[in-house]
Amino acid sequence: MAFETAEQAQRPVSAKVVVSGGFGVGKTTFVAAVSEIAPLRTEAQMTSAATGVDDATFVQEKTATTVAMDFGKITVEAGLVLYVFGTPGQDRFGFMWNDITEGALGALVLVDSRRLDECFNAIDYFESRNIPFVVALNQFDGAPMHNEADIREALDLPASVPIVRTDARQSQYATDTLVQLLAHILETLAASASPVPAQRPAPVVTTDMRDRAANALAAERSA
Amino acid sequence: MGFEPEAEQLIEDGPMARPYFLTGGRTRSDAGELAVEAMVAAAPDSAPPADAELRAIHELCQTPNSIAEISAKRSLPLGVARVLVADLWGSGSLEVLETTRSDDIAIVRRLLDGIRNR
Numbered sequence: 001m002a003f004e005t006a007e008q009a010q011r012p013v014s015a016k017v018v019v020s021g022g023f024g025v026g027k028t029t030f031v032a033a034v035s036e037i038a039p040l041r042t043e044a045q046m047t048s049a050a051t052g053v054d055d056a057t058f059v060q061e062k063t064a065t066t067v068a069m070d071f072g073k074i075t076v077e078a079g080l081v082l083y084v085f086g087t088p089g090q091d092r093f094g095f096m097w098n099d100i101t102e103g104a105l106g107a108l109v110l111v112d113s114r115r116l117d118e119c120f121n122a123i124d125y126f127e128s129r130n131i132p133f134v135v136a137l138n139q140f141d142g143a144p145m146h147n148e149a150d151i152r153e154a155l156d157l158p159a160s161v162p163i164v165r166t167d168a169r170q171s172q173y174a175t176d177t178l179v180q181l182l183a184h185i186l187e188t189l190a191a192s193a194s195p196v197p198a199q200r201p202a203p204v205v206t207t208d209m210r211d212r213a214a215n216a217l218a219a220e221r222s223a
Numbered sequence: 224m225g226f227e228p229e230a231e232q233l234i235e236d237g238p239m240a241r242p243y244f245l246t247g248g249r250t251r252s253d254a255g256e257l258a259v260e261a262m263v264a265a266a267p268d269s270a271p272p273a274d275a276e277l278r279a280i281h282e283l284c285q286t287p288n289s290i291a292e293i294s295a296k297r298s299l300p301l302g303v304a305r306v307l308v309a310d311l312w313g314s315g316s317l318e319v320l321e322t323t324r325s326d327d328i329a330i331v332r333r334l335l336d337g338i339r340n341r
């Protein structure tokens with residue numbers, strides 16, 4: 001970038017993708033599967049967090065629910081890091097989504113095919129913000145193996161949104177899914193005419209803000 | 224679906240009341256917005272801030288932390304941690320250690336190749 005100082009240019013670069021979807025679809029499991037560090041989790045016991053709120057009928061082994069986020073990390077090469085954030089599953093924590101998704105490259109929407117309607121909110125959210133996303137069907141035991149066309153119709157997804165299969169419990173499978181998401185993001189960015197599509201989230205640290213921060217720091221040091 | 228309740232409503236409705244009190248009710252910092260993954264650290268030789276919560280964050284950031292980690296370690300809601308960290312960044316107490324990218328094709332290509340080939 002033209003405005004960067006030498007110091008800023010050699011700072012490590014990071015980017016972020018978000019793992020989303022409805023309640024109990026395997027978001028926390030997915031982030032743990034792809035992360036190189038023990039993921040940061042902010043979870044609460046189901047007994048207090050979910051009383052009368054969530055339908056855990058299909059996720060019986062489930063004992064904890066995410067109340068804020070899951071946070072994983074992949075060091076791709078020296079100086080280049082990809083962060084993977086999981087959103088909280090319960091609707092009542094929806095107000096946190098903007099904080100988590102701002103500046104994201106794209107999103108994975110995890111789906112349990114026994115409860116397709118759980119992912120409607122996530123799909124609407126990313127669609128309305130023009131954030132590229134991929135729908136990933138998580139392989140739950142006893143889940144019907146719908147064909148892709150049926151799922152696409154049920155979710156009212158345009159042909160441009162890929163539908164893939166994953167297993168959040170298997171690191172290699174989950175990593176492959178992440179690769180599919182990045183490939184879709186790349187395609188979407190390449191297809192957009194201008195380098196900064198109008199409705200993408202604003203860059204997180206603007207040059208203006210960096211300058212102001214640098215000036216403030218310089219002023220303080222020289223004082 | 225209520226994904227974007229008004230800030231005032233959040234502040235009135237229960238658990239968010241006290242934390243947003245820490246920001247004086249603000250849901251954005253004048254210094255600008257930082258992503259939750261942004262890694263920050265105390266600026267070299269920066270003095271501890273007077274405010275107790277800001278001082279605790281500054282202390283924590285003697286080693287680098289992301290805003291997400293600060294939120295978890297200080298038991299602050301993510302949105303509140305974003306505002307307070309941005310305040311500290313704006314005043315020069317904290318430095319941002321990584322440049323975040325959200326729309327850079329070259330970066331996405333490197334991420335894709337790097338993760339695919341591992």
Ligand SMILES: Nc1nc2c(ncn2[C@@H]2O[C@H](COP(=O)(O)OP(=O)(O)OP(=O)(O)O)[C@@H](O)[C@H]2O)c(=O)[nH]1
Pocket residue numbers: 022023024025026027028029030059061062063064065066087088089090138139140141166167168169
């Ligand atoms: N069979 C099967 N079970 C899975 C899979 N992924 C996750 N699970 C299980 O499903 C349950 C819910 O997984 P979580 O990762 O906690 O789901 P979550 O989306 O983070 O849940 P919330 O944050 O509460 O919305 C756990 O018991 C997981 O072990 C999968 O691919 N297949």
Ligand SMILES: [Mg+2]
Pocket residue numbers: 027028029065066070086088089
């Ligand atoms: Mg979770």
